[in-house]
Amino acid sequence: MVGKWLKRLYTILMFGFLYAPIAVLAIFSFNDSKSTAKWGGFTFDWYKSLFQNDLIMRSLYYTILVAIIASAISTLIGTFAAFGLYYMKPLKQKVLLNVNSLPILNPDIVTGISLMTLFVALNIKLGLITMILAHVTFCIPYVVLSVLPKFKQMPSEMLEAAMDLGATPWYAFRKVIYPEIKPGIITGALIAFTLSIDDFVISFFNTGSGVSNLSIAIYSMARRGIKPEINALSTLMFITVLILLLILNKRTKIEEI
Amino acid sequence: MIKRLASGPYLFWLIMFIIVPLLMVFGYSIVQTDSSGNLSVSFSNFARAFDPIYITVLGRSLKIALEATAICLLMGYPMAMILAKMNVKYRTFAVMMFVVPMWMNFLLRTYAWMTILGKNGVLNGILSFFGLPQVQFLYSEGAVLLGMVYNFLPFMVLPIYTVLMKMDSSLIEAAEDLGGNKVTVFSKVILPLSIPGVLSGVSMVFMPAVSTFVISNLLYGGQYMLIGNLIEQQYLVVNDWNFGSAVAMILMALILISMAVMNKVGGDNPEDRGTGLW
Amino acid sequence: MSDKIVKGLNITKEFNGVPVVKNIDFWVKKNQFLTILGPSGCGKTTTLRMIAGFETPTSGQLFFEGKEITNVPPYMRQINTVFQKYALFPHMNIYENIAFGLRIKKTSEKDVATKVAKMLELVNLSGFEKRSVNSLSGGQQQRIAIARALVNEPKVLLLDEPLGALDLKLRKEMQIELKNMQKELGITFVYVTHDQEEALTMSDKIIIMNQGEIQQIGSPTDIYNEPENAFVADFIGESNIFTGTMLEDFRVKFCDREFVCVDKGFERNEMVDVVVRPEDVRLVPKSEGLLTGVVKSVVFKGVHYEMLVTENDREWMVHSTTMEREGTEVGLLMTPDDIHIMCKEG
Structure with a gap:
């Protein structure tokens, strides 16, 4: 009996710890005062100034643009890579998968500076293009790792069975293999998209003047101290994430049934 | 033929954007430019990294990352157990609520603590409300540690939760059937079987903690030098890429070695890592 | 000569330099039930896969109705395969599985329906059209796999240990059914198994292989009564x-x-x-x-x-x-x- 209450208390404390900072941001996003120490009345002003903040709006645009392009490219390359890897000789596959896991295991900062070194050496001006290239680089490994298991779960000889029945390899890929690995592709694309949206470190080293994503914008603003617009931004982002996850959760539940 | 074509772009990408850049960083780290601009191969960059100032930085990074990992483990393991044993009705929701903050931008999560801990922050507001003196919470080592624990705690809980969920309940029943009390069942069955989850949690917390420069920059300010700050400064401020590369190589070696050791110890399958997220 | 529908000449297949099939010659006559029999790793499945077109011989030639098909891809051969683990497409229902080959040939929807129905009747699974693959038992999946191959009216049907996953009783029943089907439809069967009893009951002719080489070719009675060497004698009974x-x-x-x-x-x-x-x-x-x-x-x-x-x-x-x-x-x-x-x- 005591154990049960202890568990509840612990759960409440943990969730409190997780959500307190977010709650504080949300509350102070409506605070009519620059200070976070005292309450100066309710206001929507920070939301207004958030939408008028040119830096944040531009960063939002770049964040979404980069995420869409990078996740599309990495999903395409990663899916075909998984297809190739699945039919590869075990040793070669193992070597490639080890290289594949380098960007996952390596600290972001190492991946960031190594790509920056490459772009500078190739004389590519740091900016939108380099940021997209960098994002594709760290997304591909995750796509490969989410698609490859789908190939491995696929009943063996699927491709051969289709070809045996007269399907050309391309037809077999579209009609037989693609439907089997589709969940993995979707997962991979979602991971790539979220990673890209969330990335700070690698983008930080691989972007140039005028091009920044939300993370970089927040970082440069936060370094200069507390900005109530950021509170407003956090609240909006939290609500977006919450709604998205609730939808996702509903959907997976329906699929499970 | 088609199978080979499919992985072509991927191979190109691996070589061009993963292997070549890392080799270039390695190249930078073993090269030195003398005063007349001549390049020579030298290990002086590495030697410099073992200068007492930088050893302190390395030691501090390791210490604070290990502390953060230990705290996350101590806080996270009980949470993972509670989640795993929770009634199915609430479990999905509870796990989801645990994941939500993780999906928030990392910078925002760190920034939130600036608002709380700052000189004019929430905590000091509360203190002054009770007429207590102001305390400088922000810009301390404790603030950095707190920021790490806050940011990385879910990375510890989820892998352990996943392993506990997958655990065959008949094993626990068997242990109870054989006369094990709660403590024995936990220490002899549950804990050993959850080691893979613990190991992947440990690496998922330790790795970003030891290499971060964001948390320390925001919650400590410019002076607090962790190994991540050192690399960043060498690359973006001091512009000494050779030394920065050497430090990056050391960091990379440190992490890859500790991963390898952990994989050896746990026989852990890297594909399991983070599956709880999806 | 003309009644030899499939013929292999000096066929050798190596994987990474290791020979798995060593310079074998064989032929299959029209309407024959031929069994390739041997212990696991003897090269029998590799031989079958070369006939199907999934593997290309390292050297040697394969002929189908007198024409060389050594390098013809599997989808251009009038040969169909029943796979060991059935290889049914899990995302399609039974109807779509059987219709797969017909759709590639752009058969009209009406013909597809008639042919699928006819096939399901042949394998005693009429009314299963809408069922999903996973709702079927192993034996039923096996029948669907056979129907899916036969609906394309292949001239040769290859069967790779098709009964291996079934229990003993079902296996015996299917042996008889398969044999009857082969007689009725007049299709050439090439059947791979390691079960000597199965080979003896079903086949018109048996090829016994060991370590990539053919040990003996003959009728079941010949092979049982006059084994050519100790391996065959030991393997057959x-x-x-x-x-x-x-x-x-x-x-x-x-x-x-x-x-x-x-x-x-x-x-x-x-x-x-x-x-x-x-x-x-x-x-x-x-x-x-x-x-x-x-x-x-x-x-x-x-x-x-x-x-x-x-x-x-x-x-x-x-x-x-x-x-x-x-x-x-x-x-x-x-x-x-x-x-x-x-x-x-x-």
Whole structure:
């Protein structure tokens, strides 16, 4: 009996710890005062100034643009890579998968500076293009790792069975293999998209003047101290994430049934 | 033929954007430019990294990352157990609520603590409300540690939760059937079987903690030098890429070695890592 | 010549330089039920996969109805395969699985429907159109796999251990059904199995392979009664195999004793393998036997007793409908035509 209450208390404390900072941001996003120490009345002003903040709006645009392009490219390359890897000789596959896991295991900062070194050496001006290239680089490994298991779960000889029945390899890929690995592709694309949206470190080293994503914008603003617009931004982002996850959760539940 | 074509772009990408850049960083780290601009191969960059100032930085990074990992483990393991044993009705929701903050931008999560801990922050507001003196919470080592624990705690809980969920309940029943009390069942069955989850949690917390420069920059300010700050400064401020590369190589070696050791110890399958997220 | 629908000439297949199939020649006649039989790793599946087109021979040529098909991709061959693990497409229902090949050939929807229905009737699964693959039992999946292949009206149907995953009773039923289907439809079957009993009951002709080489080609009766070497004798049914010496025509020495036999044409004192089937050995009172031994173990096998008899330091397997007690001293008796002499392998 005591154990049960202890568990509840612990759960409440943990969730409190997780959500307190977010709650504080949300509350102070409506605070009519620059200070976070005292309450100066309710206001929507920070939301207004958030939408008028040119830096944040531009960063939002770049964040979404980069995420869409990078996740599309990495999903395409990663899916075909998984297809190739699945039919590869075990040793070669193992070597490639080890290289594949380098960007996952390596600290972001190492991946960031190594790509920056490459772009500078190739004389590519740091900016939108380099940021997209960098994002594709760290997304591909995750796509490969989410698609490859789908190939491995696929009943063996699927491709051969289709070809045996007269399907050309391309037809077999579209009609037989693609439907089997589709969940993995979707997962991979979602991971790539979220990673890209969330990335700070690698983008930080691989972007140039005028091009920044939300993370970089927040970082440069936060370094200069507390900005109530950021509170407003956090609240909006939290609500977006919450709604998205609730939808996702509903959907997976329906699929499970 | 088609199978080979499919992985072509991927191979190109691996070589061009993963292997070549890392080799270039390695190249930078073993090269030195003398005063007349001549390049020579030298290990002086590495030697410099073992200068007492930088050893302190390395030691501090390791210490604070290990502390953060230990705290996350101590806080996270009980949470993972509670989640795993929770009634199915609430479990999905509870796990989801645990994941939500993780999906928030990392910078925002760190920034939130600036608002709380700052000189004019929430905590000091509360203190002054009770007429207590102001305390400088922000810009301390404790603030950095707190920021790490806050940011990385879910990375510890989820892998352990996943392993506990997958655990065959008949094993626990068997242990109870054989006369094990709660403590024995936990220490002899549950804990050993959850080691893979613990190991992947440990690496998922330790790795970003030891290499971060964001948390320390925001919650400590410019002076607090962790190994991540050192690399960043060498690359973006001091512009000494050779030394920065050497430090990056050391960091990379440190992490890859500790991963390898952990994989050896746990026989852990890297594909399991983070599956709880999806 | 024209009745040889599939022919392989000097076929060799290597994987990473390791030969799996070594320079074999074979042919399949039209409407024949041919079985490739051998232990696992003997190259039988590889041979089948080369006929299907999934593997290309390292050297040698394959012909289909007289035309070379060595390098023709599988989707352009009028040959279909029934896979060991069925390989049904899990995201399609039964109807779509069977219709797969027809749709590639752009068959009209009306024809697809008729043909699928006809096939389902053939495999006794009418009414299963809308079912999902996973809702079917192993035996049912097997039938669908056969229907999916047969609906394309292949000239040759390849079957790769299709009954391996089924239980004994179902396997026996399917053996009969498959054989009937083959007779009715008049399609050539090439069947791969490691189950010698299956091969003997179903086949018109058997190819026995071991370590990438063909050991014997012949009808089931030929192979059972006149195995060409000790491997075949051992693989087809259990056998007692001893090393012996051919003293002269019709006289062989093995187990430290001379025997009269019906074989001739060997060199004098040539080393040979001597094969005696367990059912050909009779247990008689000690004094009447050609050899004597002690019964070591007795196992009841349903129709007969299987006994191991120790004779000196050798072991004989004996099948008999009457039982001797363990530890009994017995005599072993066999007639000259029960003793099969074959050349030493290699």
